[in-house]
Amino acid sequence: MVSTAKVFGPLWEGLSARQREVLTGRFGLEKSGEPQTLAAIGEKYGVTRERVRQIEASALAELRAKISKDPTSQDIVNRTKKFLRDMGGVAPRETLLAHVNTFVDGMKENHMNFFLEASRAFFYHPEDRQFRPFYYADKESFKTASAFVQQWVNQLRGKRAIALGGGYQAELAAYVKKSGVPAEHAAAYLGISKKIGTNAYGDMGLTEWAEVQPKTVRDRIYLALKKEGKPLHFRSIATLINERTTKAKTASAPTVHNELIKDDRFVLVGRGMYALAEHGYEPGTAREVIHRILRKQGPLRPRDVMLAVQKERFFKQNTILVNLQNKQFFRRQPDGTYKVREA
Secondary structure, three states, X not given: OEEHHHHHHHHHOOOOHHHHHHHHHHOOOOOOOOOOOHHHHHHHHOOOHHHHHHHHHHHHHHHHHHHHHOHHHHHHHHHHHHHHHHOOOEEEHHHHHHHHOOOEEOOOHHHHHHHHHXXXXXXXXXXXXXXXXXXXXXXXXXXXXXXXXXXXXHHHHOOHHHHHHHHHHHHHHHHHHHHOOOHHHHHHHHHOEOOEEEOOOOOEEEOOOOOOOOOXXXXXXHHHHHHHOOOXXXXXXXXXXXXXXXXXXXXXXXXXXXXXXXXXOEEEEEOOEEEEHXXXXXXXXXXXXXXHHHHHHOOEOHHHHHHHHHHHOOOOHHHHXXXXXXXXXXXXXXXXXXEEOOO
């Protein structure tokens, strides 16, 4: 293993002090690690932006000639290009840097970008709306990776329920097999895309889905209730979504409660307790719930009414009994069962 100092030391030799200063500033090779603009460097040395650009270009041209003849530099180029080929032509930034650090100690992103610009041996794609930062071998590799991802996204859109129901990996394996793309290449392609993500519960899918990348407090509430699969108090929901989505803005309990009462997907099932309507919970007062159950199941004894109601709602037994004994709505039959009073 070689150090970055041993790699870059010989490359600096022969460059003027001004060339070294410009390159160091432009690529953030100083202790601060922050790349500087042409304007900032020009102001520092009292020259124009265009003059700084000319100095940078001439210095990089000299370095390119040196790299092409330097054994250590060529070894880095060859090993990096081979790694990219083995990955299908693309590699997420962290993945490639981790690999390079197995044979160049201390190679950071700024060093790699400087070496890349000087050698022109491969390419770098910065983070944008569609991609995470990554390196790629050539334009054809980039095109292949992009097409693979888009085809998978198109296929996945029609299998939302399957993917979120635990079938993502099986669907992906089938797609990769059908495409004929090696698994390592497929992983690299998907690894650079922002269209694929994983939620706080480990479910994978499209980031355009609220279940994978919740964008609002309401989305986060829905995901928490869906994954927990049981009613929760609104304060517990607030605590849960803040623990599960640490990168998002903290949601207060009052905010969570306000969102719960505004959305028909959420059903109040007890004092401060909410559940998802899609889990079989329906809105309504104790009397309305009893009415619905008796209409559906027919006459029931008080104990059976209570058990049926408590499957849906967190009402106290006395609350259920008081409502059941309301003669305006329910009638007790001779056998002790209750039925809905007909108008």
